[in-house]
Amino acid sequence: MKIVIITDAWKPQVNGVVNSLSKIAEGLTQKGHNVEIIGPNQFKTIACPTYPSIRLALFSKKKLKKLLFKIKPESIHIATEGPLGLAGRKICIQNKWRFTTSYHTRFPEYIKARIPIPLWLTYKFLKNFHSAAHKTLVPTISIKKMLESRGFKNIDIWSRGVDQNIFKPVKKKEESSYTKPVMVYVGRVSVEKNIEDFLKININGSKIIIGDGPDLRKLKHKYKNVIFLGEKFGKELANIVASSDVFVFPSLTDTFGIVLIEALACGIPVAAYPVSGPIDIIENGVNGSLNRDLETAIKDALKISKEECIKKAKQYTWQSSTNQFESSLTPIKIL
Structure with a gap:
C-alpha cells in the first residue's frame, strides 16, 4: 500500500512524535508498504513563536496538493493539527478522501502554559479537526476516555514501543562521580x-x-x-x-x-x-x-x-505498535 503521513513534527525536530513516526515508517516499509512522509522540511517555514527550533510550514496547501496528486497515495494519515495538518485535512475533505489522524499532544494544556487561552476553546478546535477523520489514534486508554468525555468520536488505541537492543540494563554500573541517588x-x-x-x-x-x-x-x-x-x-x-x-x-x-x-x-x-x-x-x-x-x-x-x-x-514493541497503526489505516476511496 502507498501510504502518506502528513506531519508538522518532523526531522530535525527531536521529540516523541518524530520518534514514533520514524519507527512506524520503518516498520511499515519492512512490511512491504511504500511510505512517504510529508513534513515542514519540504516547504517554506517560519519559527514557531516562543519555540524557534520548531519550524511551521507557510502557505503549504498548493504545494501539498501537488505532492499528493503526484504520489497518488492509497491511504493518508494526518499526524498533527498544525499548518500542514490543516492543509492536508482540507485537501482530503475537498476531494472526498478518507483519512486517519492521531492525537499526540495535549495541545490545549501546552498552549495554556504559555498563553492564557481557555481549554474549552482549543479543545473545540481539536474536536472539529479530528471529527472529519475516519479514525483518530491515541496512545492510551486514559487519553481515549478523556477525549470521549469531550465528545470526540471514532477513537482507536495506537500504543508505542521501545528498542530493547539499545535501552537495556547495564551489566555492571560503573563507579560514578555523581552523588547517589x-x-x-x-x-x-x-x-x-x-x-x-x-x-x-x-x-x-x-x-x-x-x-x-x-x-x-x-x-x-x-x-x-x-x-x-x-x-x-x-x-x-x-x-x-x-x-x-x-x-x-x-x-x-x-x-x-x-x-x-x-x-x-x-x-x-x-x-x-x-x-x-x-x-x-x-x-x-x-x-x-x-x-x-x-x-x-x-x-x-x-x-x-x-x-x-x-x-x-517487554510489553511494548515497535512491531506491535506498527501492527496497530497498519490496522487503523483506511483507503482514501471506498471501492
Missing part, C-alpha cells in the same frame, strides 16, 4: 514539561537533565546544583539512563511518554504524578511510584525492583 529526566526543556517541580525539590543526590529547549538557559542559571547534559541519543543516552537510580517524569500534560518505557527497559523505576501517560504505564509500587507529592514518589521509586521494570517494558 542519581535522578534523571529526559525530554524537552520547556514550561509545559513542568521540570521545575523536580528541580526545586530539596533532596539528597544528583539531578541530571538530558534534553534541549527554550527554557534551558533560564533553568541552568537558576539551578546551579543541577547537571544539564544537553541532548543525548542512542546508546549514549541509554547508558546514562541505565546508570541512574530513578527516572523522574514531572510532566502533567503528556499523552504517553516514550521515555518512560525506555527507562523501564533499562531497569530504572519511574517517579511521576498520577496523570495520563504515567497511569497507563506505571503500576504503582511495582515498576515505579505515582504520587501527587513528587518527592515522595522519588523516594518510593528507589525501593522498586529493576526486574519488574524490565518485565513491564
Whole structure:
C-alpha cells in the first residue's frame, strides 16, 4: 500500500512524535508498504513563536496538493493539527478522501502554559479537526476516555514501543562521580514539561537533565546544583539512563511518554504524578511510584525492583505498535 503521513513534527525536530513516526515508517516499509512522509522540511517555514527550533510550514496547501496528486497515495494519515495538518485535512475533505489522524499532544494544556487561552476553546478546535477523520489514534486508554468525555468520536488505541537492543540494563554500573541517588529526566526543556517541580525539590543526590529547549538557559542559571547534559541519543543516552537510580517524569500534560518505557527497559523505576501517560504505564509500587507529592514518589521509586521494570517494558514493541497503526489505516476511496 502507498501510504502518506502528513506531519508538522518532523526531522530535525527531536521529540516523541518524530520518534514514533520514524519507527512506524520503518516498520511499515519492512512490511512491504511504500511510505512517504510529508513534513515542514519540504516547504517554506517560519519559527514557531516562543519555540524557534520548531519550524511551521507557510502557505503549504498548493504545494501539498501537488505532492499528493503526484504520489497518488492509497491511504493518508494526518499526524498533527498544525499548518500542514490543516492543509492536508482540507485537501482530503475537498476531494472526498478518507483519512486517519492521531492525537499526540495535549495541545490545549501546552498552549495554556504559555498563553492564557481557555481549554474549552482549543479543545473545540481539536474536536472539529479530528471529527472529519475516519479514525483518530491515541496512545492510551486514559487519553481515549478523556477525549470521549469531550465528545470526540471514532477513537482507536495506537500504543508505542521501545528498542530493547539499545535501552537495556547495564551489566555492571560503573563507579560514578555523581552523588547517589542519581535522578534523571529526559525530554524537552520547556514550561509545559513542568521540570521545575523536580528541580526545586530539596533532596539528597544528583539531578541530571538530558534534553534541549527554550527554557534551558533560564533553568541552568537558576539551578546551579543541577547537571544539564544537553541532548543525548542512542546508546549514549541509554547508558546514562541505565546508570541512574530513578527516572523522574514531572510532566502533567503528556499523552504517553516514550521515555518512560525506555527507562523501564533499562531497569530504572519511574517517579511521576498520577496523570495520563504515567497511569497507563506505571503500576504503582511495582515498576515505579505515582504520587501527587513528587518527592515522595522519588523516594518510593528507589525501593522498586529493576526486574519488574524490565518485565513491564517487554510489553511494548515497535512491531506491535506498527501492527496497530497498519490496522487503523483506511483507503482514501471506498471501492
